[in-house]
Amino acid sequence: MGKSASGSCNKMHKVNPKYHASVKEKILLLHDYIYEKIDAWIKSVYLPDTVAAASSMLTDILPGTGKYITNNLIASAANILTVKLMQKKDLHIAAKARNSKKILIISDLNMGDSVNLQSVALAVKKVFPESKVDYAVNKSMYNLIVFNPYVDRVFNILSTSNIYMSSKSISSLIDSEKYDLVVNLCPFFKKNHIIGNKQLPFIDYGSLSIRLVHNELYSNGLNHVSYQAYHYFSNLFCKAKKINSSAARKSVFATSIWLPNESIRMAGQFLFKNGLLRSEGLVLFNSDATSKYTRLPFDIQLNILKSLCKSDSVQAILLTSGHTYIGIENKLLNALPNHNKVTVIPKEMPIDVYAALIDFCDVFVTADTGTMHIASAKKFNESGDELRNETAVFSVFGASSARMYGYDSYNGNFLKPGQNKPSRLYISKAPCRNITCINKKAKKCRNVRCFEGISGFEIAKDIIIYLSKDR
Numbered sequence: 001m002g003k004s005a006s007g008s009c010n011k012m013h014k015v016n017p018k019y020h021a022s023v024k025e026k027i028l029l030l031h032d033y034i035y036e037k038i039d040a041w042i043k044s045v046y047l048p049d050t051v052a053a054a055s056s057m058l059t060d061i062l063p064g065t066g067k068y069i070t071n072n073l074i075a076s077a078a079n080i081l082t083v084k085l086m087q088k089k090d091l092h093i094a095a096k097a098r099n100s101k102k103i104l105i106i107s108d109l110n111m112g113d114s115v116n117l118q119s120v121a122l123a124v125k126k127v128f129p130e131s132k133v134d135y136a137v138n139k140s141m142y143n144l145i146v147f148n149p150y151v152d153r154v155f156n157i158l159s160t161s162n163i164y165m166s167s168k169s170i171s172s173l174i175d176s177e178k179y180d181l182v183v184n185l186c187p188f189f190k191k192n193h194i195i196g197n198k199q200l201p202f203i204d205y206g207s208l209s210i211r212l213v214h215n216e217l218y219s220n221g222l223n224h225v226s227y228q229a230y231h232y233f234s235n236l237f238c239k240a241k242k243i244n245s246s247a248a249r250k251s252v253f254a255t256s257i258w259l260p261n262e263s264i265r266m267a268g269q270f271l272f273k274n275g276l277l278r279s280e281g282l283v284l285f286n287s288d289a290t291s292k293y294t295r296l297p298f299d300i301q302l303n304i305l306k307s308l309c310k311s312d313s314v315q316a317i318l319l320t321s322g323h324t325y326i327g328i329e330n331k332l333l334n335a336l337p338n339h340n341k342v343t344v345i346p347k348e349m350p351i352d353v354y355a356a357l358i359d360f361c362d363v364f365v366t367a368d369t370g371t372m373h374i375a376s377a378k379k380f381n382e383s384g385d386e387l388r389n390e391t392a393v394f395s396v397f398g399a400s401s402a403r404m405y406g407y408d409s410y411n412g413n414f415l416k417p418g419q420n421k422p423s424r425l426y427i428s429k430a431p432c433r434n435i436t437c438i439n440k441k442a443k444k445c446r447n448v449r450c451f452e453g454i455s456g457f458e459i460a461k462d463i464i465i466y467l468s469k470d471r
Contacts, residue, residue, distance in 0.1 A: 111370025378418025
């Protein structure tokens, strides 16, 4: 009996090592698999998007408390020490490139930021007047920027529909042009995807972004992205070259665009065909925006249009066709009791012709979107001659920061427009608005409170009063 048991035990003893080895290997393989998945997830997570999404869930339940927690959490990360440390890193890179002869600036993909971030090219040219400055932009924005006198070449190689190919195009451009310095202002493009392991002076968007966030949470002064970008880079490069920055900082500052003569002609032709070329009291109403958090709610838009259609001060209204909200122009027309004054702008009108059309108008009404920046910008033709620049801009802000993106002629905390007429902005009383709301694409709010407290009738009243006084 004992012998049999002993024999059985010995037999099992001989099998067990192989059995345990197999289990151990499986555990190790499973461990490696889980580690790889976690590592891949960590690398794929973009922290600002994660925080914005988490904030949405919190503010859906507790609007005021969620706003307070989110802003204080981000304020602790975006403190002055962080700002200075990140600037020090940029200064170290700029010092290596202080004798740069060829510089590439990669604009953001958005229309508005393509306009605003031209200020970086201006800053570079003030400090490096002999350098060649190239500017990479979204394809749709090429005609608005190609004649910028502070940019030597504009490359229309960016696209919101294909970020991967845009990144590859930038990488190829850098390889072929041999730049001394690259300034990337777009958060969608990562350094390692653009230049890989190349030892090339490369300044990313991070320091400017954290400075904007810091200013938003810690101060009340002027914090427009275009203004801050200009001063950040002019100061940075002046320090790197060890020269006095006062000359660069004294420049008269205004966002600007340069329009092809053909675009101006086509805009005038559109107005002539519709009998509006010499109209007084001409209002262009922009009905769309890229996000539901920034697009004016339908009922507010309708109330504005109803009042404008009734007013004797408004001779005609041009209505933008929807590009994100397809068909919104028809929905508005069908809801208006009388729309005899309204002419719809065709959806296929190129953005440069649309920009020229704005310059013919007395008033531009919009939410915070790319065309608001185009409307507010000082406009020149391709020869550098100023256009009319007498369009008053009435803009309404929901989710996004008015200080970072808005224009107001009556408040020193906001950037003045490039127009010779005043701009006025309206800010909602959204109880949940917080710093993450600038990251609209990452927001997941179920309850859209962005435009609480905004009255379409009050906005229309202000427009009518302006037009009656301006005549």
